[in-house]
Amino acid sequence: MEKDVRVRDVCLPGPSRKFNEMVSDERKRRPGLITDRSNMHYHERKLVVLCPLNAIEVTRLLKALGATKSTRIYWAEGQPARGYQALRPVMEEFSHFYNKEDLALPGELEQYAGRASFMAAIDHIVSERSRSVYAI
Structure with a gap:
């Protein structure tokens, strides 16, 4: 879901037309960022699991794996x-959704910023x- 991941993986469509244009422009400016197999069509890349899941797909996957509304989810991205x-x-499906900023004490991550x-x-x-x- 991160911009740099989308630029590298040649996986469109993204969340919006504006986002897709931004990613396409970045790819044109910096073609060295693109990973191999860029000659594959989006649907082919998706079928062989070369594209990251979107939030709806992640939600479906977690539910299929047995996650319930009370399941704790750590978002590592x-x-x-x-x-x-x-x-x-x-976040709407799983109310216990956390990342490192949620779990760290105030100021604890400052030394690692950037x-x-x-x-x-x-x-x-x-x-x-x-x-x-x-x-996830």
Whole structure:
């Protein structure tokens, strides 16, 4: 759901026409970001699981796996391209929806701001150590 992921994965359509145009423009400006298999059509990429799931698909998957409204969900990702509005389907279905900012003490993550690898490591650690939690 993050903009940089969408730029790299050549997966459209995105959440809106404006978003798709923004991603297409970024791909033209920086073609080196695009991952391999860019010659595949979107539907082919989706079928072989090369495209990230959108919020509706994530919600369906979690429900199919047996998640209930009381299931705790840890969201291990950066800011979605359309902001938190993009996560609305998941948040409406699962009220216990958290990310590292929700769980950290005030100021605890400041030393890692702007350091993507550290933030990803925190997400990995939280996901690995959680029990009865779906991490997406």
